[in-house]
Amino acid sequence: MTARYKLLVTVAVAGLLQAAVASGATPLPQYSHDKTLGVGSCASSLCHGAIVTWKDTNVLQNEYVTWSRSDKHARSYAVLLNNRSKEIAKKLALPEPAHRSGLCLDCHAHNPKPAQRGEGFQITDGVACEACHGPAGRWITTHVEPDATHAKNVARGMYPGNDDVARARLCLSCHFGNQDKFVTHKIMAAGHPRMSFELDTFTQIGPAHFRIDADWQKRKGNWDGVRAWAIGQAVAAQQMLALLQSPRGRDGLFPELVLFDCHSCHHPMADKRNKAARIGAGPGIVRLNDASLLMLRQIARRVVPGEAGAFAQQVARLHKAVATGSDALAQARAVEHLVTSMIPKIGAHRFSGEDVQGILVGLIDDGIAGQYADYQGAEQAVMAVQSVADFMGRHKLLRMQPLNPPMKRLLATVSHDEKYQPAAFEQALRDLRAGIQTEANK
Ligand code: HEC
Ligand code: HEC
Ligand code: HEC
Ligand code: HEC
Structure with a gap:
């Protein structure tokens, strides 16, 4: 039984606040004109790579460890090297192997245009931080300044994943597809799994590398699973x-x-x-x-x-x-x-x-x-x-x-x-x- 059909573990949350702001027009990370810097820019132990969570900051700081150890997105590129992917590529008669084919990389990795790839960018990182949070080119240095706010970060290209509509568009762009990429019946018949997605369940089984508490809601707006x-x-x-x-x-x-x-x-x-x-x-x-x-x-x-x-x-x-x-x-x-x-x-x-x-x-x-x-x-x-x-x-x-x-x-x-x-x-x-x-x- 896969994680989505297991019981969700109920955890207590802070009280409900007012409705979240409507989503802005931030493009999906893949289509942004900002530069992607690569996981290395996020992963230091003083930033998001701590082994344990920190007590006196508002984020957990062990996001990298959670992602790299237990989030399937960290392995989504590696999947393209396995036998199942080889078989799919063969049956579809793709001109290149799966791990070099844009058709697969558009969803199994963060796949921006070459001009938007910074020095630290590696396609092998798969669906890494910037695939969801937006290329960090313009916000990497400022998001740690004392007067940084979520709104300022978003203005500099951070993707507003706190907003339900924006988050749904982001996840579904890969978990269902959009006008530019989707898993067709032909790809499924060649061996790709059927797709199913539900935003609240999938956010929880991630596993989540963030904690929705009163502080999160103060910074980023109200969170309501329903x-x-x-x-x-x-x-x-x-x-x-x-x-x-x-x-x-x-x-x-x-x-x-x-x-x-x-x-x-x-x-x-x-x-x-x-x-x-x-x-x-x-x-x-x-x-x-x-x-x-x-x-x-x-x-x-x-x-x-x-x-x-x-x-x-x-x-x-x-x-x-x-x-x-x-x-x-x-x-x-x-x-x-x-x-x-x-x-x-x-x-x-x-x-x-x-x-x-x-x-x-x-x-x-x-x-x-x-x-x-x-x-x-x-x-x-x-x-x-x-x-x-x-x-x-x-x-x-x-x-x-x-x-x-x-x-x-x-x-x-x-x-x-x-x-x-x-x-x-x-x-x-x-x-x-x-x-x-x-x-x-x-
Ligand atoms: C529209 C986005 C999209 C495209 C295009 C896509 N995939 Fe996937 N693929 C996914 C998602 C999302 C999953 C996970 C499905 C789930 O578990 O709900 C997945 C799952 C898989 C799996 C199963 C992984 C596992 O852990 O068992 C394989 C293998 C795979 N894809 C190979 C490919 C290959 C090869 C291509 C190119 C021919 C491709 N995919 C194209 C989104 C995509
Ligand atoms: C599959 C998408 C996805 C990937 C990949 C991802 N995140 Fe997140 N992340 C989210 C979502 C969704 C949230 C919750 C909404 C929010 O706070 O913006 C979040 C929240 C966060 C937060 C904010 C917590 C808070 O309290 O404000 C941090 C910090 C973070 N992620 C860091 C990272 C880092 C570092 C990586 C890479 C190692 C990463 N994320 C990879 C989707 C992702
Ligand atoms: C760039 C494409 C992309 C984006 C954006 C993305 N995902 Fe994924 N996701 C994938 C792929 C590809 C897999 C399959 C990886 C594998 O099986 O190894 C996957 C797997 C997962 C899984 C594991 C499913 C299982 O069968 O165990 C969860 C949960 C998940 N994604 C949740 C989310 C959520 C929530 C968001 C939005 C915040 C999101 N994803 C955004 C591509 C993406
Ligand atoms: C209109 C009818 C129809 C619908 C709807 C449909 N399929 Fe198919 N499917 C077919 C036909 C016809 C074939 C080809 C069978 C063959 O080659 O023997 C096929 C082949 C397949 C195969 C390959 C089977 C094999 O024997 O090689 C898979 C896997 C598959 N479909 C999955 C799906 C999934 C997943 C969906 C829903 C997202 C779906 N199909 C929806 C008619 C359909």
């Missing part, structure tokens, strides 16, 4: 819809297949599921991967209750248009428009105890009602249930300990996509719901 989850879903939906409308969303006669639910094609014929009835388009169709749109339906009910019905209807129109072939691009544009207008509202929303309770129950009830019968919907629903329950545990809205056994069973139902059984998933949700009910009655 809001991060919601923003992550909205940005993922935006990217999926944008790709659906772009020329890159085509592959010969077909649309790009990664935009669809993998298991609507990849399951044995004897296993009659006929799940298409769920979206009212009849059996035997290839379904759009609507995992994040399903999550957004829950989010809309809390953030824009007056528009939630219209959103659900527009998504249904998109499914129908994709199945019938008429007007699909216009319907995708309409959904994208609604999602885009929802993002600032999610950013400004303060998720109350009632909201998170409503989302948790909504996810569980929709799941029991068969709404997440497709694996990818179930997988996102489970990560969401865990993220929301974890939030409730941390804010003492729910006692998590008694719920750990049913939560573990729920996680197990999605830990292997090919063994996914909708009925077992629904049963696990019923057990969890019963557990929550028992807790609520105490």
